[in-house]
Amino acid sequence: MNLKEKLKILADSAKYDASCSSSGSTRKTRGGLGNVAFSGICHSFASDGRCISLLKILMTNCCIFDCKYCLNRKSNNIKRAVFTPEEVCQITMNFYRRNYIEGLFLSSGIIKSPDYTMELLIKTISLLRKKYHFGGYIHAKAIPGASEKLLKDLGLLVDRLSANVELPTLNGLKLLAPNKSENHVSKIMQYVNINQSKKYVPAGQSTQMIIGATKESDLEIMGKSANLYNDYKLKRVFYSAYISVNKDSLLPVLESPPLKRENRLYQADWLLRFYHFKVNDLLDVKNPNFNILIDPKADWALLHLNEFPKEISKCSYYDLLKIPGIGVKSAKRILSSRRFFKISFDDLKKMGVVLKRAKYFITCNGKYFMNHDYFQKEFIEKNLVLEEKTSLNKVHEQLRFFNE
Amino acid sequence: MNNGCFIYNDTFVHLLNLIYYLIQNHLKPENIKNTLYSPNLLDHVIVLKIEEDSEIIAKIITSMGSFTFRSIYYVFLSSADNKELIIYYLLLNGVKYKEKVLYHRNLKCVEKTINISRYVLHEVHKYKGFLRFKELENHILYAEIEPENDILSMVSHHFQRRLKNEYWIIKDVKRKILSIYDKKKYFFVLEENFSFETTKLSQKEIEIEELWKTFYKTIGILERKNDRCRMNFMPKKYWKYMLEMEEFL
Numbered sequence A: 001m002n003l004k005e006k007l008k009i010l011a012d013s014a015k016y017d018a019s020c021s022s023s024g025s026t027r028k029t030r031g032g033l034g035n036v037a038f039s040g041i042c043h044s045f046a047s048d049g050r051c052i053s054l055l056k057i058l059m060t061n062c063c064i065f066d067c068k069y070c071l072n073r074k075s076n077n078i079k080r081a082v083f084t085p086e087e088v089c090q091i092t093m094n095f096y097r098r099n100y101i102e103g104l105f106l107s108s109g110i111i112k113s114p115d116y117t118m119e120l121l122i123k124t125i126s127l128l129r130k131k132y133h134f135g136g137y138i139h140a141k142a143i144p145g146a147s148e149k150l151l152k153d154l155g156l157l158v159d160r161l162s163a164n165v166e167l168p169t170l171n172g173l174k175l176l177a178p179n180k181s182e183n184h185v186s187k188i189m190q191y192v193n194i195n196q197s198k199k200y201v202p203a204g205q206s207t208q209m210i211i212g213a214t215k216e217s218d219l220e221i222m223g224k225s226a227n228l229y230n231d232y233k234l235k236r237v238f239y240s241a242y243i244s245v246n247k248d249s250l251l252p253v254l255e256s257p258p259l260k261r262e263n264r265l266y267q268a269d270w271l272l273r274f275y276h277f278k279v280n281d282l283l284d285v286k287n288p289n290f291n292i293l294i295d296p297k298a299d300w301a302l303l304h305l306n307e308f309p310k311e312i313s314k315c316s317y318y319d320l321l322k323i324p325g326i327g328v329k330s331a332k333r334i335l336s337s338r339r340f341f342k343i344s345f346d347d348l349k350k351m352g353v354v355l356k357r358a359k360y361f362i363t364c365n366g367k368y369f370m371n372h373d374y375f376q377k378e379f380i381e382k383n384l385v386l387e388e389k390t391s392l393n394k395v396h397e398q399l400r401f402f403n404e
Numbered sequence B: 001m002n003n004g005c006f007i008y009n010d011t012f013v014h015l016l017n018l019i020y021y022l023i024q025n026h027l028k029p030e031n032i033k034n035t036l037y038s039p040n041l042l043d044h045v046i047v048l049k050i051e052e053d054s055e056i057i058a059k060i061i062t063s064m065g066s067f068t069f070r071s072i073y074y075v076f077l078s079s080a081d082n083k084e085l086i087i088y089y090l091l092l093n094g095v096k097y098k099e100k101v102l103y104h105r106n107l108k109c110v111e112k113t114i115n116i117s118r119y120v121l122h123e124v125h126k127y128k129g130f131l132r133f134k135e136l137e138n139h140i141l142y143a144e145i146e147p148e149n150d151i152l153s154m155v156s157h158h159f160q161r162r163l164k165n166e167y168w169i170i171k172d173v174k175r176k177i178l179s180i181y182d183k184k185k186y187f188f189v190l191e192e193n194f195s196f197e198t199t200k201l202s203q204k205e206i207e208i209e210e211l212w213k214t215f216y217k218t219i220g221i222l223e224r225k226n227d228r229c230r231m232n233f234m235p236k237k238y239w240k241y242m243l244e245m246e247e248f249l
Helices: A003-012 A085-097 A114-130 A148-157 A170-176 A182-195 A218-232 A259-274 A296-303 A317-321 A328-337 A345-350 A355-361 A377-392 B012-024 B055-064 B066-077 B083-103 B108-130 B152-162 B205-219 B227-233 B236-241 B243-248
Strands: A054-058 A103-107 A137-141 A160-162 A206-211 A236-241 B005-007 B031-033 B141-145 B168-172 B177-181 B186-190
Touching: A003 A054, A003 A085, A003 B205, A054 A085, A085 A103, A085 A114, A085 B205, A103 A114, A114 A137, A114 A148, A137 A148, A148 A160, A148 A182, A160 A206, A182 A218, A206 A218, A206 A259, A218 A236, A218 A259, A236 A259, A259 A296, A296 A377, A317 A328, A328 A345, A345 A355, A355 A377, B012 B031, B012 B055, B012 B066, B012 B083, B031 B083, B055 B066, B055 B083, B066 B083, B066 B108, B083 B108, B108 B152, B108 B236, B141 B236, B152 B168, B152 B177, B152 B186, B205 B243, B236 B243
Parallel strands: A054 A103, A103 A137, A137 A160, A206 A236, B005 B031, B141 B168
Antiparallel strands: B168 B177, B177 B186
């Protein structure tokens, strides 16, 4: 099999992993080729609109596991391939020199045993770092069930190390990934969290959950995310809309991947990490799933309309963050500017506030954007839904997350 | 001498010196342009003899902060019309508001400075990712870019750190300037003063380009195809120099 064919097979098997980011690392390099950019850099965008920043490949798509949702499961009759460490290094170096990529994302199907597979990853990445003096970004997948010693060795070579939770509940995992143990994944996360430093996994860890392969509600998914952020200080949880790659009686049959739901989860994830929301603010047992028509923040605001409209010239930073259409950056801009002049609706627009959403929830110097009689839930809701519908074609399903 | 069109000698430092002179002497320019400017009939062109003194940079940074200074520099690199006037008005207000000047977002010059400098930085960031090198026969890496703003120096700065052990050349196609890196530093040369062969590629170049195109095509998920989203993040103007996009043009 020639190199091109191998690359095709092993990129194809890796593409379902949502993680693309190359940001957050502060690793210093001396000599050699390449460095890391703290903000991360996207080098291209694929036909699905997702960013390409890393050479995302598997070491091999051979696997001794039989996870129902996975293209590479043992029982699938597909073409299999294995890279040699030297081949991975060659492709990475040649792509990096030409500025095609920001670095390498290396994962693998499990061959022989978790330890054996992990040793193969370490051998490859160590060759890349030590023989080829590669200084760019490396994101490696830790193999669940591998020994702690190997986890330590791999973490010292890479910028980011991650293990995928895949399914938010134990039941889902037992059902679809009978060979995987939740225990193994949380062990990895715990170890990385305790040992993380400037030298060990400097860009931190992330994980991924598949959305829509099992019956979990958004409440369960977000609850799991919140725990992961709290317990292991994860940098990111990625949500990946389930795509029916396999036929199996245990799997749902979906016509198209639940992209809108995935989008809502990302929006809510943002609210948890940067907007001081708690899962319980957004969802509860009575309403365990997000409103598909309205984004989680606007939905929350409509349910708490008694706290609105908020006065732009007076309300606190935390209150500004609760206003739909105002983000972290625009909230900070408002704070820094309002000491110097009276902010008008027009000024807000210049500061990057999405006024067509925010205007329903604010007053500027005591003034509402129209007659105050219109400050009613039905009216606002109708307009917000309408606005989202008309912009639906413009807005992309997959958000690219620039800042981490 | 009021209401004239003042001419500076094309350098950033000279522009700053001129503007400070205008401010100190309470001269209100109708326009400020570089030497390439061809005046129209109504223009009252004034060329002042002003020394080019780089002390001015430290002076601005001390009084208005380095963030403000950098923003002004990015405006200077931009291709915005009347960018010199925007810088003039910003510095004029800077004298009054000091390091807080950029918080006055209701001022037109502040709004423009913020937007233009953000736009310039955005373009630099895009090129850090979208620029593509080809390896020439002699192992020199060569890339062409066509940026709207004059960002060759900022892009070069990035690649100086990233590809420090390589020889590379980046060409700004629009401005006909080359940035040449000799493993120590980069310097700029006019295209007309430097001829070299860019068509002879290294032996394995085609093979590697093929590998990259294969990877690019494979990594997109068919079920999630979204051309509009791709176009938003990677507008068509960049495609011309990206080998993986050539066939989509």
